[in-house]
Amino acid sequence: MAAMSAVEVSGLRKVYAGGIRRRRPRKALDGLDLVVAPGEVHGFLGPNGSGKTTTLRILLGLVRPDAGEVRLLGQPVPSHLAAAVPEVGSVVESPRFFPSFSGRRNLDLLARVAGLEPARVDEALEIVGLTDRAADRVKGYSLGMRQRLGIAQALMKRPRLLLLDEPTNGLDPAGIREVRKLMAHLASTGVTVLLSSHLLSEVEQICTSVTIVAHGRSVRTGSVAAVLAGGAAARVRVKVTDPATAGALLAEAGLTAAQQDGWLMVSGATPSDVNRLLGERGIWADELGPDHADLEDVFLSLTQEPQQAPVPIQGPPA
Amino acid sequence: MTRLLNAEVRRLTARRMFRYLLLAGLAVLVLLGVLQAIRSNRDIAGAQARARTEAALEASRFGSIPPAVVAQCKAGLQPGAPPDACAFHGPTVDEIYQGIYRDPRYSFAEHAPNVVVGIVTAMSLLGFVIGAGFIGAEWGAGTMASLLTWEPRRLRVLAAKLGAAILVFVAVGAVAIALGMTGSWLIAASRGTTSGTTSHVVNVMIGRGARGLLLVGFLTGAGCAIAGFTRHTVAAVAATVGYLIIVESILRHVQPGWVRWFLTTNAAAVLAGRLRLFLPPSPGGSFGPERILVLHASRGVIYLAGLLAALVVIWALTFTRRDIDEGGGR
Numbered sequence: 156m157a158a159m160s161a162v163e164v165s166g167l168r169k170v171y172a173g174g175i176r177r178r179r180p181r182k183a184l185d186g187l188d189l190v191v192a193p194g195e196v197h198g199f200l201g202p203n204g205s206g207k208t209t210t211l212r213i214l215l216g217l218v219r220p221d222a223g224e225v226r227l228l229g230q231p232v233p234s235h236l237a238a239a240v241p242e243v244g245s246v247v248e249s250p251r252f253f254p255s256f257s258g259r260r261n262l263d264l265l266a267r268v269a270g271l272e273p274a275r276v277d278e279a280l281e282i283v284g285l286t287d288r289a290a291d292r293v294k295g296y297s298l299g300m301r302q303r304l305g306i307a308q309a310l311m312k313r314p315r316l317l318l319l320d321e322p323t324n325g326l327d328p329a330g331i332r333e334v335r336k337l338m339a340h341l342a343s344t345g346v347t348v349l350l351s352s353h354l355l356s357e358v359e360q361i362c363t364s365v366t367i368v369a370h371g372r373s374v375r376t377g378s379v380a381a382v383l384a385g386g387a388a389a390r391v392r393v394k395v396t397d398p399a400t401a402g403a404l405l406a407e408a409g410l411t412a413a414q415q416d417g418w419l420m421v422s423g424a425t426p427s428d429v430n431r432l433l434g435e436r437g438i439w440a441d442e443l444g445p446d447h448a449d450l451e452d453v454f455l456s457l458t459q460e461p462q463q464a465p466v467p468i469q470g471p472p473a
Numbered sequence: 474m475t476r477l478l479n480a481e482v483r484r485l486t487a488r489r490m491f492r493y494l495l496l497a498g499l500a501v502l503v504l505l506g507v508l509q510a511i512r513s514n515r516d517i518a519g520a521q522a523r524a525r526t527e528a529a530l531e532a533s534r535f536g537s538i539p540p541a542v543v544a545q546c547k548a549g550l551q552p553g554a555p556p557d558a559c560a561f562h563g564p565t566v567d568e569i570y571q572g573i574y575r576d577p578r579y580s581f582a583e584h585a586p587n588v589v590v591g592i593v594t595a596m597s598l599l600g601f602v603i604g605a606g607f608i609g610a611e612w613g614a615g616t617m618a619s620l621l622t623w624e625p626r627r628l629r630v631l632a633a634k635l636g637a638a639i640l641v642f643v644a645v646g647a648v649a650i651a652l653g654m655t656g657s658w659l660i661a662a663s664r665g666t667t668s669g670t671t672s673h674v675v676n677v678m679i680g681r682g683a684r685g686l687l688l689v690g691f692l693t694g695a696g697c698a699i700a701g702f703t704r705h706t707v708a709a710v711a712a713t714v715g716y717l718i719i720v721e722s723i724l725r726h727v728q729p730g731w732v733r734w735f736l737t738t739n740a741a742a743v744l745a746g747r748l749r750l751f752l753p754p755s756p757g758g759s760f761g762p763e764r765i766l767v768l769h770a771s772r773g774v775i776y777l778a779g780l781l782a783a784l785v786v787i788w789a790l791t792f793t794r795r796d797i798d799e800g801g802g803r
Contacts, residue, residue: 215618215622215625216621217797237625240622240623240624240625247622250619251614251616252614252616253614264480264483265480265619265620265623267479267480267483268477268480268620268624269624308619
């Protein structure tokens with residue numbers, strides 16, 4: 156029997172009604188699917204307005220979906236969310252606290268809601284490095300300190316699942332590194348993390364799997380390696396003496412080839428396919444190999460065009 | 474639920490607005506007590522002498538009716554009029570004395586019921602404003618989203634917040650009334666008089682205090698509920714002030730018969746126990762005697778309970794159905 160998913164979302168739809176401030180209804184989610192397996196650090200990538208935060212808000216019961224099914228740690232949301240919440244820590248957008256209360260008091264009040272022992276507050280403050288400033292009022296905190304306090308409140312529950320929305324937002328480089336190390340540590344202890352971020356390098360470094368969303372839909376999902384291999388990365392870099400002739404030849408074979416910085420970039424075939432095609436016509440490559448695209452290339456290729464569906468890799472012409 | 478209630482009570486009592494206003498209220502209470510103690514005077518003989526002097530002076534004014542006025546009166550008398558018809562008899566010194574003499578001592582029986590009214594009125598206003606601030610601040614700071622990620626059952630959250638505010642203000646009100654009564658007794662015992670404190674007076678004060686605490690609870694709950702569905706402290710206070718100014722003040726003159734349905738009228742009936750309203754003549758004729766309507770405390774309690782229930786239902790409907798928008802708040 157397969158292990159229960161930490162997060163399961165299918166066919167999620169949400170339209171924000173128009174109002175006085177927002178004149179026209181806005182479609183935020185348009186049939187989004189998302190699955191996060193236990194123990195994964197799952198990146199949730201998408202451009203602004205693609206529906207990431209709305210999805211997290213729906214997972215936490217803050218926003219009601221118009222359609223779709225949501226399960227958190229196996230519990231249907233929102234009907235049985237209360238059963239899952241004790242094991243779910245979250246930071247959604249900029250963490251909000253009472254500005255005139257100290258950081259410790261803010262956490263203490265939340266800990267009391269869940270009946271946590273006071274030691275958890277100190278423990279969480281220690282983890283995020285805020286022990287020395289815990290007695291200060293939150294209104295005197297920097298954005299980064301508030302972010303760390305938000306992470307502390309999420310960690311107080313010792314959660315099985317962490318939902319983090321841009322957790323490194325506002326942090327200085329040292330803080331970003333600390334948070335990334337913390338996430339890696341949590342992942343090593345079996346905590347599942349769903350990380351919404353626009354920092355592609357962050358997702359590439361930390362996450363084991365990723366879902367890319369655009370226009371309220373998931374456009375690519377899988378392990379980071381698979382997404383990199385199956386997206387814009389499926390290109391071959393070829394260096395030949397006569398790139399124009401080689402390009403025309405490959406185009407005749409139905410491949411897309413373009414010159415870039417002295418290289419011929421070929422899409423739609425594997426390196427061995429390209430090598431064979433060129434060799435059969437007597438053109439020998441000086442250099443040839445896969446083009447290692449990064450997540451940014453994949454992300455941009457998937458999210459720039461609206462409603463773009465996943466593109467299967469074409470095989471070589473028969 | 475108990476944990477949630479406990480957390481909300483702590484949050485409310487930790488607020489600076491709550492602490493400062495409570496301290497200010499206590500300071501005012503002490504100041505008024507000191508002023509009453511200073512004003513209380515046990516020199517009864519001196520007060521009586523001053524009153525008698527004043528009464529004599531007043532009586533002499535009545536006694537010195539100008540002869541011309543008396544002559545004019547006699548000239549106008551009809552035949553058969555009593556012989557002393559123009560003998561102007563003003564009130565006697567004793568009669569005037571009885572009218573103006575006030576015991577200079579602070580009297581517990583006389584003043585303590587008013588102390589209860591003053592404390593209840595102040596606590597009701599504080600309860601409304603701080604209750605509204607308690608809920609409105611949650612939306613203003615955007616912390617509602619954080620709280621709901623710890624306790625997603627919104628009706629429980631609502632009940633805990635409402636319960637905490639009412640509980641705290643009723644408890645503080647009870648302590649304030651007890652302090653006021655104790656202070657009043659101490660002033661009376663040390664610098665005034667406790668005579669006349671019959672069981673009836675004590676019962677009146679206990680009844681007024683108990684009904685006053687109900688009023689504090691209602692208004693605190695109303696403040697929370699209005700801020701709950703407007704999601705704004707200022708909006709809640711402004712809506713209430715607007716109601717008092719626009720609806721009550723204007724309608725009081727335009728439709729005096731509707732006074733019985735006003736919030737302030739029913740609140741006054743709860744506090745007083747029994748309120749007599751003097752209404753204009755019945756519709757259909759502008760002449761005739763004034764109508765007198767007696768409002769009992771029970772009617773006021775039902776009115777206020779119904780009002781609070783309606784406000785809480787609106788709060789619950791909006792709270793459970795509306796999304797918690799970006800920013801964690803409104």
